Amino acid sequence: MLVAANVEKTIFIAPEALTMPQDAAIDNLLLQSLNPNNLNMRTYLNASFPTSDQPKGQVTWALLEGLTPRSRYELRVCWLATVVVSLQYLKT
Numbered sequence: 848m849l850v851a852a853n854v855e856k857t858i859f860i861a862p863e864a865l866t867m868p869q870d871a872a873i874d875n876l877l878l879q880s881l882n883p884n885n886l887n888m889r890t891y892l893n894a895s896f897p898t899s900d901q902p903k904g905q906v907t908w909a910l911l912e913g914l915t916p917r918s919r920y921e922l923r924v925c926w927l928a929t930v931v932v933s934l935q936y937l938k939t
Contacts, residue, residue, distance in 0.1 A: 856923040
C-alpha cells in the first residue's frame, strides 16, 4: 500500500521555563501536551486550504512541557498529503 504523507520539522533551543498561569485559563484551551514522558501525540487535525480569512490555513496548538532550558529539540509534524503546508509560521 502506498500512502502519500507530508512531514515538517523544526529544530529549536528550548527557552527558559515559563511560569504557567495558576488559574484555569490554560486548561480552558484544552491543549494536548508533549513532554519527556509523552513524546508522541496522535490526533486528527482539520485539514484545510488557506483562505483570505485564514491565510495560514487551520491553526493547531500543542503544549510543550518539561523541556530542559538551552537544550536542542526537534519537533516533527506528519500528516496525510491532502494539502501543502509549511511550518514557516512556527514561532519558537
